[in-house]
Amino acid sequence: MTDQGNNPVIDTSKPHSARMYDYYLGGKTHYEVDVQAAEAVIATVPFAGAMARANRDFMIRATRTLVEDYGIRQFLDIGSGIPTQPNLHQVAQGIAPESRVVYTDNDPIVLQYAQALLHSTPEGRTAYLQARLAPGSFLCLSHATTDVGDPELAALGRRVEEIYSRGGTTLRLRDSAEIARFFHGLELIDPGITMAHHWRPDAGTETELKDGEPSMFAGVARKP
Known part of the structure; x- marks a missing residue:
């Protein structure tokens, strides 16, 4: 992973959204x-950790699908967050060692x-670059939503936004229409836009x- 600019001082006096996410996933970088x-988030939404793990599992399944079924060998991970096991490049290179992964945040x-924790296979590569989506590329996206059809859950979501805000981080929950806009002009593959834990779940996995x-x-x- 390449570095750009001087390394910042890590402020341990304020919560950081990426380190909080690492905690939800059972990591150690927090x-x-x-x-x-x-x-405080878990006290508000007890299944917050399960949500984060479902999101991570979606990344694993989506990456595996693109490598195995579509022959994709180059990945751009936008908003990668703090590395945690398994990382995207570990999933892709575990199937196709020559895969190349660009992490951005x-x-x-x-x-x-990321610079300290991400290491590629000899055949592949990991790096940090700025890039844009080219024709034939695939977009994999997951996003927290307020559109759950339950006013009580929606209210809890707003309380979670407030918890992040008090810590100095903006958390933006979107409804399904706002999320669908990210896919405008793209060709969704089955099963379309759905909850992360319902996207091609592995057989026998609960x-x-x-x-x-x-x-x-x-x-x-897929971008046409």
């Missing part, structure tokens, strides 16, 4: 202040962690989420 903020702290507990809206689409 501090007590992140644990406190994440636990607008947070220099995340990139500092989700942690109970009926009525959402994960995130997710979809995979």
Whole structure:
């Protein structure tokens, strides 16, 4: 992973959304202040950790599908967050070692962690670059939503937004119409836009989420 600019000072006095996400996933790259903020979210939405893990599992399945079924060997991970096991390049290169993965994030702290933790196979490569989607490329997207058909859950979502805001991070939940706009002009592959844990689930694998507990809206689409 290449670095751009000087390494920033990591502020451990304020919670960081990427480190909170790492905590949800059971990782180790977080501090007590992140644990406190994440636990406040979990106290509000007890299945928040399961949501994060469902999102991570979607990334794994989507990457595997693109490598195995569509022959994709180059990936751009936008908003990659702090590396945690397994990383996208580990999934792709575990199937096709020559796969190349570009990680991007607008947070220099995340990139500092990534530089230390991401390592490619000899056949492939990981890097940090700026790029845009080219024809024939695939877009895999997942996003937290307020459009759950349950006013109580929607209210909890707004409370979670407030928790992140108090820690200095903007969390933006979107409804299904707003999420669909990200796929405008693209060709969705089956099953279209659905909850992350419903996107091509592995046979025999049960989700942690109970009926009525959402994960995130997710979809995979091809640019014509």
